[in-house]
Amino acid sequence: MKxxxxxxxxxxxxxxxxxxxxxxxxxxxxxxxxxxxEAVKGDEISNRKVxxxxxxxxxxxxxxxxxxxxxxxxxxxxxxxxxxxNLTIEGLDENEILIGDIYKIGDALVQITQPxxxxxxxxxxxxxxxxxxxxxxxxxxxxYVRVLEEGEVKPNDEMTLVExxxxxxxxxxxxxxxxxAPKDQELIKIAxxxxxxxxxxxxxxxVFLE
Numbered sequence: 001m002k003x004x005x006x007x008x009x010x011x012x013x014x015x016x017x018x019x020x021x022x023x024x025x026x027x028x029x030x031x032x033x034x035x036x037x038e039a040v041k042g043d044e045i046s047n048r049k050v051x052x053x054x055x056x057x058x059x060x061x062x063x064x065x066x067x068x069x070x071x072x073x074x075x076x077x078x079x080x081x082x083x084x085x086n087l088t089i090e091g092l093d094e095n096e097i098l099i100g101d102i103y104k105i106g107d108a109l110v111q112i113t114q115p116x117x118x119x120x121x122x123x124x125x126x127x128x129x130x131x132x133x134x135x136x137x138x139x140x141x142x143x144y145v146r147v148l149e150e151g152e153v154k155p156n157d158e159m160t161l162v163e164x165x166x167x168x169x170x171x172x173x174x175x176x177x178x179x180x181a182p183k184d185q186e187l188i189k190i191a192x193x194x195x196x197x198x199x200x201x202x203x204x205x206x207v208f209l210e
Contacts (some may be wrong), residue, residue, distance in 0.1 A: 003106070009027040037150060038147075046209050056113070060088075062090075068081070076126065090143070093135070099165060099174055111148055112171065113197065142171075
């Protein structure tokens with residue numbers, strides 16, 4: 001896997017239900033980014049309740065999914081960072097990466113944590129809230145990472161597996177577990193034992209155990 005683009009955002013004002021608020025989803029390519037423990041340096045995080053922090057320090061999205069969405073939203077101004085990702089990655093496959101995998105990216109060491117769950121701001125950027133369900137149905141959400149070692153990341157840096165997770169659940173399987181029913185009992189058991197996921201998210205899954 002390889003870094004195609006590094007992206008950050010300045011605060012952008014949007015209107016939602018009659019109110020103005022800030023967002024950091026409008027990311028633009030830059031020459032490099034620096035991954036800190038709980039955020040990407042200089043990147044706008046407007047709501048720290050749902051973005052940033054240990055388990056959402058940096059968001060990765062696969063470049064191969066761009067064509068699928070370009071064909072459905074042809075009138076948008078397409079560029080890397082369109083999905084609000086900090087790192088656009090060539091070869092990232094949600095069917096292959098496991099939650100808990102550890103990777104070296106540039107000078108940083110990161111751990112795969114959780115898939116992205118779309119919100120209304122994603123719908124605003126795409127011009128239609130129906131994109132939220134389309135994103136869920138497509139099933140390729142990208143992934144957040146935890147930063148184990150801070151460092152700079154640049155385009156063309158390699159993303160190299162350092163340590164495979166001991167918990168065999170892929171990012172796509174976990175994404176399906178969040179949104180689809182019935183829920184796979186064995187995957188729930190695997191997920192709730194995986195400390196690469198935030199505790200509150202594991203606790204929410206426990207209620208589905210039969």
